Each structure stands twice: as structure tokens, then as C-alpha cells.
Amino acid sequence: MSYVRYPRAGSPAPAATGWDAWAEDYAALGASNPTYALGKELLHEIVDEVSAPPRSREAWVLDFHCGAGDDLARFLARGWHAVGCDGSLGMLAAAAARCESDATSGRLELWHGRAEELELSSFEARRFDLVFSTTGGFAYLDDELFVRVHRLLASMLVPGGVMVVAHLTRFCAAEGLFHLLHLRPRRAVERWRGRVPVTVRGERMLMRLRSPRHIRQLLAGVLHVWRLTPLLWCTPPFQSGFVPGPRTLTALRAIERQTAHIDALAVLADQVVCVARPLDTSSNNAR
């Protein structure tokens, strides 16, 4: 199946398992889970540093694997026009419900499709000022697809456009420590192998986690990787089950913010944020 606009008459109903089944609860994570929300807050600070929407014309961002649309809502609030795509109809339904007025006004387009089917002509050959993705969509792709999709996404950028893609890593120090303190030694080291079987609402999937070094190797010759920066290196991420109280959260936010520019910390972080440009525009300065 290639990419098709969502909603569309005759779309099948969301499935009772997998991402579709998680979508409703997932959509609430930003409000219910403080570390999920903190990760998004910090990530969008990086986005704002490297890419602001140009004011002179419509600026378009692609949120690849947009999930339930909380990032889309942030982009729309900052003045972007947005395309969100995802392989899960349930997630797209949640994104559509969250951003209903923007979908109606044409500032937001949602597309249903799987990364495996991405083509340069997907999204009616639209080009983007910013390509964005976060929280693990790329972890479900093998290395060959990972590279192919990055190459295609880079080709969808306008001249001067930028990619900000956060990838789950193999080694997350804070998550490992959190599990050790809760006497879960197996969970403390499960990311280290780089291949983690997970069950998402009854559906078995394989996650492939990559170190910053591996990401750099895979993308050499594909993109100019300008920064690989840490996202949540001293805060156990939401999937660990850690829920900080308000004072702990304030302290963690302050540390994460003050250290966000220390790229060396990416080797310890839950996600590594890859800021990249197509090879032929690599000499441009970031806006």
C-alpha cells in the first residue's frame, strides 16, 4: 500500500491490537506522563534552535511517524503548516481528533502509509522546510530501510531545509540505573544487545536500537550529520515506568537543559537527536 490521505472513505477500522490499540492511551501521554512531556519540551527547544518557520511564505514540516499528533500540535501552534504520516490508523485518528480545526483549515494533512512504502512522490511530491521524527518509529526498520528512508526524506527537503530526527539508543544510563535500583537486572541491560523484542498491545515487534556511532556510520554519505545531541540522559524515560514528583522533575529539567549542548552525553541518553542536512547543502549555516 502506498501513502494515502487520511481520513478516507472506506478506510478499514483500527485494529484491536498493536499501535492502533494503544493510540487512545498514547494520545494522553503528554498530559499523564511527566518524562514523556519533558522529552518533548527539550526536543522542541532543539528544533527551535535549528529551524524556525520562514515568515515570508507557508513553511511545511513533515512529522514522520507522527503517532497521536502531540508534536504536530506544537508545530501548528508555532506557525508551521504540517504533514503527519503514520502506519497506524488508530494513531492517525487520535492525531486528527487533537488537531481537528487545523485539518479542516488545510494547515494540517495526515497521510496513512508504512515507512517500507515511502517514495519520493509520497505526499503528492510536497517538499518540506523541516523533516522531524521522534520516539522510536525508526527503531522498527532494519539498517537497510533506515538508510533508504533517510535518503528519501532528505530528498524531500527544500534547499536550506533541515532534518531533526531523534533515535532510540542502545545504552540509556538513567534507565539502566532505574531498573537496577528496582532489582530488575535483566531489564537494566536489555537495550545493550541492540535488538529488543517488544509486545505492543498484544502484537510482537522487534526494536533495533542504535548507538550514536552506528547512526553516524549508517548515514555517512547519505546526509551531512551536523549534530548528534542527547535527549534525556539523566532522566529515566517514560517507558521505564519512572514518574518523578514535581521537585525532582524541576531538578531534572534544569540539568537536562543545561547539558543539552554537550553532544558527548549522547552515548548515555535515551534518544540521540540527529540534526542533519542533505549533503549538497551542508555548507549552509543553520537558520
Ligand SMILES: C[S@@+](CC[C@H](N)C(=O)[O-])C[C@H]1O[C@@H](n2cnc3c(N)ncnc32)[C@H](O)[C@@H]1O
Ligand atoms: C512510539 S510511537 C511514536 C509516535 C510519535 N512520534 C511520538 O513521539 O509520540 C511509534 C510510531 O511509529 C509508527 N510506526 C512504527 N513502525 C512503522 C512503520 N514501519 N511505518 C509507519 N509507521 C510506523 C507507529 O504506528 C507509532 O505511531
